[in-house]
Amino acid sequence: MKEINVEAFKKAWLSFEDIEWIKRWLNDLENGNIYEENEFYLNLEKKIFSKKNTYV
Secondary structure, three states: OOOOOHHHHHHOOOOHHHHHHHHHHHHHHHHOOOOOHHHHHHHHHHHHOOOOOOOO
């Protein structure tokens, strides 16, 4: 993974969580763990509108 300048992010007032998110995002890009926009929305719709057993 390409090293990022954490100190520069801290000086820009980014939180620890933001910096970790950026690290994970860059790692995903480098490893090809990305979705196209259409795939993302299709998976999102499947999760939102999936039929689940409800006991109410």
